[in-house]
Amino acid sequence: MPFNSIHRAFFPFTHNSPGSSPGSCALRGRPSGRSRGRVPRTFEASLLRRSAGILAFTASSLLASTALAEDFNPQSRIGAVTVFPEGAEITRQAALEMPAGAHRIVFERLPDGIRPNDVRVEGLADGNLVIQAVDVARVPVTGDPAQTNALRKEREELGDNKELLEGRIRTAEVQRQMIMMLVRPPAVPKDVALAQPPMPPDQLFAFIAERHAEIEETIRKAQQDIRDIDRRIAEIDRELSRTSGEQEWASRITVSVNAQGDVQGKLRLRYRLRDASWQPVYDARLDTSAETAKLQLTQRALVRQHTGEDWNGVALTLATARPQGSTAAPDVQVRYVGFARPVPRERAMGGALYDDRSASAEVAAPAPEPEAVMRKEMEESRAAVTDLGFDAVYSVPGLADIPATDDSRLVLVGDHDVDSKMEARIVPAVREAAFLTVSFSHKGAAPLPPGTVRLFRDGVFVGEGHLPLANPGQKTELGFGIDERIEVTRRLVSKQRGEEGIFSRARTDTNDWRTVIANHHSVPIDVVVLESLPQTLDEKINVSPLSTNDPADESDVDGKSGVQAWRFTLDAQGERTLAFGYRIDWPQGQNVVLGMR
Template sequence: MKQALGFALLILSVGVGAAYADEIEAPSRIESVTVFPVGAEVTRVARVAVNKGEHTIVFRDLPAGAVEGSIRVEGNATGRLEIGSVDTRRLFVPRADAQASASERRRLENEIERLRDQRASYEAEAQSAETQKELIGNLAQLPTRPAPAAGNAAEENWQAVLALITSASADAQRVLQSAQIKIRDTDRRIEDIEKQLREIAPERTERTEARVFVVAHAPLDADITVRYQVAHASWTPLYDVRLATGSKTVAPTLDLTRRAAISQRSGEAWDNIELVLSTTRPTAGASAPELETMIVDFEPEMPPPPPLATTRRFSGERQAAPQAGGIVGQYEAQDMVAAAPAPEPVIVEERAAEVVQAPFHALFAVPGRTSIPDTGEMKRVQLGSDTLEPALTIRTVPKVDAKAYLYAKLTVPKGAPLLPGAAALFRDGTFVGSGHLPLLSPDEEHEMGFGIDDLVRVRHAVSEQKRGETGLISTSRTDSRHYLLSVKSMHERPISLAVFDQVPVSAHQDIKVELTGRTAPSRQDVDDKRGVLVWEGTLEPDQEQTVEFGYRVSWPSAKSVIYR
């Protein structure tokens, strides 16, 4: 029967001095990876046969980016196996395909050399054609030269000479053009091969070696598990939020699909692995920050500025030599008042803020096996989906935009919380924009906008606006404004309505603001924003609701006011 051995080992900075019988190479493979929002934990497995005695199991396939101090070794064996220590170091190891890479590198280098020789030959052809064109150009100047003396030479057949010049010039131009085309094509081929040469990986690569000292009490087989963390990996939550607005007989629904975008540059490819996504942040710290004593005291009095030194300069006076320990020359003591040095200024320090995330933990196991390359490219996986029953609301701000916007209020289902992430919003199958989901716990409510609702008509009008003065003895100025807002629904089902507007807020006790109008707001100072009002209700199909409101501002007539 197998005897399970679980070991949790601290990484030692120095090796154990005990002797060992031999070294056992342990090629391992990545079995699973747990990715955190920042970083990841990789699990490698290897099966080794161990004889009785002391041995060192060597793992040379850990990446160079394995976080020092995070390597842990555990496993199961068919007999009693004890682990004494685990030592790690960085080293360069030959690549498994180093011989093939070297052969390919030599082939590409030879091809580049051959192409450069060809290019030199084509350049010689082009130079020869250029020389021929120069000679032909010289021949073309013969008819312009003075004719020889009479009787000294036969008359030249210039027509034949010109035909020869034309033919030879065309041939030279064709040779030159052909050579230039060959040079251009050769340069492109050389550039392509040099690019391939740069892409060939080096013959050696940096890795982390783990040496595990073990003692076996009998020949046995062991399944060794090595866990370590890497820094250059992360995952980000993504969401698809699809709203179906429904109809007169069909209630609206909201499909919430959770996704994750994973990327990594850990130095090794994750091929055919079990992938788990965790919300834990190992790099965020495990303990809360501690506070130091904060003292309030009177501000120290600043020392008076040093008096200006007064000097009397007499004609013919010279600077005296500096005194012991002095820096600058001085005049005679009776002619100068020494100034005390100003205290060294103290730089004001600003205490940095620290952010502590609320403690929660969730794991998402991706079904099946997946592969993530070591290129930084995003790998998207689906984590799950939920169908919710949203509450639809019409929200409008007629003062700014006379349009109605459709909102859906969702309740987070039980289970894992929703992490902050980008959301793609769809309404009745049409993409309407992008949004963002904050951190939401189960059973928490959240509203999301789904764009303009064309089935709702909104109007905004100024029904009255006037300024004047009141009072006999102490006059004051007034500014009165009244508005009429109307909202009409053409939906087939009743829908909630929220109309937002505002009144000015006084910044001085002499400025008075009075809310007027027939329609009282449902709430004031919405979301702790002073002056923001909201009228809430329910719109029935084909129903139109109106809001009549306004405000009256008064202030002393001797002053003026501004709205900002």
């Protein structure tokens, strides 16, 4: 405010007299005589005093408004955690109460490794509270000198107490030896014994028993106190070594806010950390006593974390999404094919032109620069990390405690009772055994992610397997081990090798098997037998099934060429024999190799 304005505002009773200079002041009415010349100076002095008061008031107001800005360190606790297959999102909650003004809310000693882009702040307040900025800093963790001195003093006192207890034990052991001397008193001269009559035996034994019990209790109590002291000393030594060892780091998050008035509210701080993970595990319990197989699937999660802070009493959520994975489809790269070029001698001999690439990669590179092609292939490899194709969230019931020790903690997700079908699956060419296989369709709202499954058959643990990804409505199979009550025998009844033809000689190889399946159960059981008819890789090789083969019920099972299946129900105590064989023809002078893919 200009000086004249202040003057006019606070002195309405003044005016400028004719001929006076601007800014001079006079009372209404004309002052007399001598006092006329001093009037302006008097009012000027008063005006200066009043102006100084106004300036002082303005400055104090500015200082007061500045003093309202302060740092708040609210008490916060972890309320909820969402764990991903790689990483976790932690939600901290804090209560706020602050006056009007600009303030900073500081969260100290958070785990190291929090990135600024992984922090989100939100909340509710009963007034106008605006979040202006969020800053993340990596700060060293310094020990408290007062706490360190207190620990050292405590350790010294514990050492003194331990010495006192050890001395008490030594004294008690001497007393115990003296008591034992009363049981076997030393020989004394006869005249001395007559002068000092001995204590009656009953009193002597009672005295010895009482004193011996007191001594033993003293020793036991002292030893127990020493063990407690040793444990506490070990804790202090670990704490001192931690504070005096390698520099530790922590994250500090500062939230700048502006409150239009006194506000109360709750703040939620979310941040992501990498040092956490979860993987699904299952228990599959099969009951074969019922007419239809009953399968109960218990879903659990194996959670571990070493973020630097314990998760105690948190609402735990498990998510199948991978925030750190690829979110966009990879680019399709142009591929080339060409004739191999000779490798330069310098590269082949490891000369100056050799750049640590393999010879096979260099030969396979066509006309474009080999270095560019190699770089594209490496990019494709990095982009090959894909998600499971779905996002599911599992809320763990109740509150969970997950310590930051990197130890696995098993939490229950839920149970699933599924309708299943049971059959004995036999692959006689690989193993003469029947494997109990259960197929089911998952009817839950969310898919079941793949994971390790522990298998129980009629309450007996039979081993571990792997549960593939089970989408809702999709058929899924689990193997429950060998069924010992189904006997499988496979034998080669005919094997012939020879040559045929007059003008064009050809070689032949004929194999004919019989597989016998016997059901020793007291109930019928469904059986599926799988055999593989070899597939040719050259048109000069011919493979044909034998005419004696039993007709297969299904060919090219699961899209595998040549795989045939026989499905039937085997009665209780029943038996069936399957015939399977094939003949291979190829030109003479060639060698045939039979393999698997």
